[in-house]
């Protein structure tokens with residue numbers, strides 16, 4: 001199995017609204033493996049680095065303020081196809097365009113309060129994981145692995 005990882009982050013609105021357990025439940029139940037997890041307040045420079053590709057966009061200052069407005073839950077999830085599948089589970093950037101059944105489609109309305117982040121490619125995931133987890137992540141193999149992968 002490829003050890004593909006994705007950086008998944010519950011944004012401050014998701015934490016404030018009590019959606020931490022719901023999000024974790026969905027990734028766990030799909031069969032993905034939690035490799036890193038922490039609740040943290042986000043320093044402004046970290047938010048700016050995370051969203052550096054969007055720095056020229058008019059909504060960038062509001063986006064940074066949003067991410068720094070309360071604690072986030074930073075996570076690393078691992079498993080086959082977790083980057084692309086994680087994006088599908090999260091739904092479209094604009095929650096009004098997110099399908100019901102996705103996290104944003106079930107729990108959000110506005111793009112500036114869309115509950116969750118997920119890496120958009122394996123390369124982005126590697127960059128984001130080293131940014132948010134410079135200390136590294138946990139090493140373990142779930143006992144259920146042979147019941148999830150053939």
Ligand code: IDP
Pocket residue numbers: 054059063092093111112113114116117118120
């Ligand atoms: P993504 O989170 O679905 O990958 P990106 O285009 O990478 O979407 O944008 C990052 C985040 O910036 C979005 O999740 C959303 O919170 C915010 N954002 C994106 N577009 C807009 C916008 O047009 N107005 C306000 N916020 C936006």
Ligand code: MG
Pocket residue numbers: 118120
């Ligand atoms: Mg993105």
